[in-house]
Amino acid sequence: MAVLAERLASAETPRRRRRQAVRPRRRWSAVAERLEYVALRSVLGVLAALSLGFALRVGELGAFIGYLIDRPHRRIGMRNLALAFPERTVRERRRILRGSFLNLGRMAAELAHLPRLSAERLREMVTFEDEQWWAEAVSWERSTGVLILSGHFGNWELLVHAHGMRGYPVHMVHRAIANPLVDRWLHDLRARAGTRAIRKSRAARAVLQALREHGLLVLPIDQNSTRGLGVFVDFFGCPASTNAGMARIALRTDAPVVPAFIVRQGRSACHRVHVLPILQVERGDDPA
Template sequence: MSRLGVGVFWLLHWLPLAVLSRVGEVFGLLLYVFALPRRRIVMTNLRLCFPDQSVAERRMLARRHFRGVGRSLLERGLVWWGSRERLERIVRIEGAERVRALQAAGKSVILLAPHFVGLDMGGTRVTMAFDIVSIYAKQKKNPVLDRWLYHGRSRFGDQLLLARQEGVRGTVKAMKSGRPFYYLPDMDYGRRDAIFVPFFGVQAATITGLSRLARVAGAAVLPCVTRMLPGGQGYVVEIGEAWGDFPTADVEADTRRMNAWIESMVRTMPEQYYWVHRRFKTRPEGEPKFY
């Protein structure tokens, strides 16, 4: 992203949300038409995950997905420059009292946040309620974007963003000091620290960190899902009840449970999952590549 692009985002963030949302949806449809490599990735993912749908149904779902992606991109200006008061109106948070109750009891907390298109908006809203720890992937190829992403994730409160290469020690220490861990473990990061477990019936390389971190930190796992609402209605962050019987001694079973839960959430709003990511990029030995 260039400085000109940042300037466009700054101008757009002044628009009423209903107008900005519509502009974002139109932008998303343009991406569907012209961003051919990403559209191919989305269509491949949808074919793998929804084999019972017709091609026409998957194309319709893809268009809805790109509309949401376009919204999330253009509404990012609100994350970077929107006032606290405006963001509190736009993004409602439900279940924050569950986190506070665990904190009061001295329990570490992991917020399991899958990659839905409203993730950044939801993450910023969480930082307005809690001082958290999160993993930050530096955008080395785009320092302008890197600067603003970091700004948006740290502008409220006292947030701790750790680089991925710093490992788990700092994360566990932060959790034990009372910071909830905003954790996004549902992308294909390669074979390192990953096992193959099903996601929509397809073997997916999935990191096992949720089970391992919950055990090491003695943490409760609370699902944290951000839903993008239609038009100018904004977003809602839903923090659910802590998972029972987690973690277990079986890391693979725990990781399967995580993927099964994410799949169940995706089915409630399939157009909002981050299908532009090559989720099935890493394959078991001997299997052909999908992309």
């Protein structure tokens, strides 16, 4: 009995230690998430207090400083640009990367002002290449909804917001951000424009329901897909695992696919939405 008691005691000790070791990490994680959230809201608060034009320039300055000190992401960016544009010189790739950083700063300024933008102001900022064609594409008589093919290209949040403000609220499959405080804030911001978030964990049923209700479903397909769920296609000459979910949904529901992308006009807060011709997915011999 004494031996058994000793074994039980020794078996319990590691469990107690594991519990004690986990709690501080969880507390620190919560503190780190809170600090990250406060820092984000503080930066956006400062940008929101400025005029939009001045906030764009301040955002550029902050992004340029980030470009100078963020060596890890700068290194990743240069490596990716070398894969995408092998014919460009190092100097040209560096210029492209720097421009990408600066655009992130402008996007931060616009994100800060987004909650206060009126529908009229948003119409001035975001115009459609052919708004009449877009209105017909998303509202024509059909038996199902519309799939909007897009990606994290340009000011993605502004594209979604502009649709809602024009009376075309969208459904969007949302992958939760690691920080739950930031995730909740972003969810609330999108909801102001009528955007209906679909959690990725229960997306299948909600996506089909949205299409049955003739909704607009936005699916960004430019992120690396989990092994087994994507198909490899050439992207800038390199095979990339691409999400095939939109194609599968289109095949199952016969929903039309409308490609749409937002492009900034120079360094301004003006953007133009480019809508490409409707795609109708056809069944082929390849089961993928």
